[in-house]
Amino acid sequence: MAKRERRTFTDEFKQQMVQLYENGKSRADILREYDLSASAFDRWVKQSRTTGSFTENDNRTDEQNELLQLRKENQRLKMENDILKQAALIFGRK
Structure with a gap:
């Protein structure tokens, strides 16, 4: 299995993904459609719910x-x- 190249996402993109999820789109559909890792997506949802920020400093x-x-x-x-x-x-x- 080839190693996947690391991608970076803007805070706006992360917020859009969380918004899709909170508006009822299934987690599996979002992961498949946008080719996201489950761990990254779950972290975005958690960060959005706890602090509203995707910056690591804000989530320590x-x-x-x-x-x-x-x-x-x-x-x-x-x-x-x-x-x-x-x-x-x-x-x-x-």
Whole structure:
């Protein structure tokens, strides 16, 4: 089976697909007619219902946002630690 090329869809297209579904068109018909993957379509429906946005940033949970923030902070602290180690080596030579 050949690997399918990744496609991108506009927010307007996603909203139209969700609207078709909410207006009564069957999920199977939409997937077949527009050659969509079930997982992508289901994600669009869920995003539309929860936040009304198809942007990943708008659809993150509080835990996901906290994890991203903590990862950034951890990376910053590692960098600061590396800088301090280098400074200690430099000043230790003098």
